[in-house]
Amino acid sequence: MHKDLKEILLTEEQIKAKVKELGEKISKDYEGKDLVLIGVLKGSVMFMSDLMKEIKVPVSIDFMAVSSYGYSSETSGVVRILKDLDYDIEDKHVLIVEDIIDSGVTLKYLVEYLKGRKPKSVEIAALLHKPERTKVEVNAKYLGFTVPDHFLVGYGLDFAERYRNFPFVAVLKEEVYK
Ligand code: IMP
Numbered sequence: 001m002h003k004d005l006k007e008i009l010l011t012e013e014q015i016k017a018k019v020k021e022l023g024e025k026i027s028k029d030y031e032g033k034d035l036v037l038i039g040v041l042k043g044s045v046m047f048m049s050d051l052m053k054e055i056k057v058p059v060s061i062d063f064m065a066v067s068s069y070g071y072s073s074e075t076s077g078v079v080r081i082l083k084d085l086d087y088d089i090e091d092k093h094v095l096i097v098e099d100i101i102d103s104g105v106t107l108k109y110l111v112e113y114l115k116g117r118k119p120k121s122v123e124i125a126a127l128l129h130k131p132e133r134t135k136v137e138v139n140a141k142y143l144g145f146t147v148p149d150h151f152l153v154g155y156g157l158d159f160a161e162r163y164r165n166f167p168f169v170a171v172l173k174e175e176v177y178k
């Protein structure tokens, strides 16, 4: 294990099994529907690419990039759109794919923003949720794991843009980000 990591919280195998399960649910729920997966860059990239392989109905994909953190490990509470959608989502079913619900601020903002584009529905697929830190109510219809309040990296999650490539989710040592 890399020296900056304290422990592995979710192994590659645990994540793979959960993603498969979520993919099966989504495949059933969206059978015969026009579904667009919207990945939130960059944290969702690994989850998005694994999840879409487990979805057995045809989907289209798009990405948005937002920022609420900068280079700190605490949310600023302000969401900025860095990259908007490439395609129109009017009358489509939208599933936002996100790495983690922390304060909930990002997803709450995104759901409201996307609803303004007149989709048929908007739901959330989030790999992780930290309930102890959640300040605003967001409802993820598809949720992978509930996790304790530690700063996590890997499987797309970063600290200052590093560690996204690790195929597992790990707890970052406090001395790295304090
Ligand atoms: P929220 O708006 O506070 O819910 O923050 C959501 C975003 O913060 C996520 O998309 C992540 O990019 C980032 N984030 C929250 N918690 C962590 C963490 O433990 N590790 C890495 N990134 C995190």
Ligand code: MG
Pocket (backbone or CB within 6 Å): 043, 069, 158
């Ligand atoms: Mg991030």
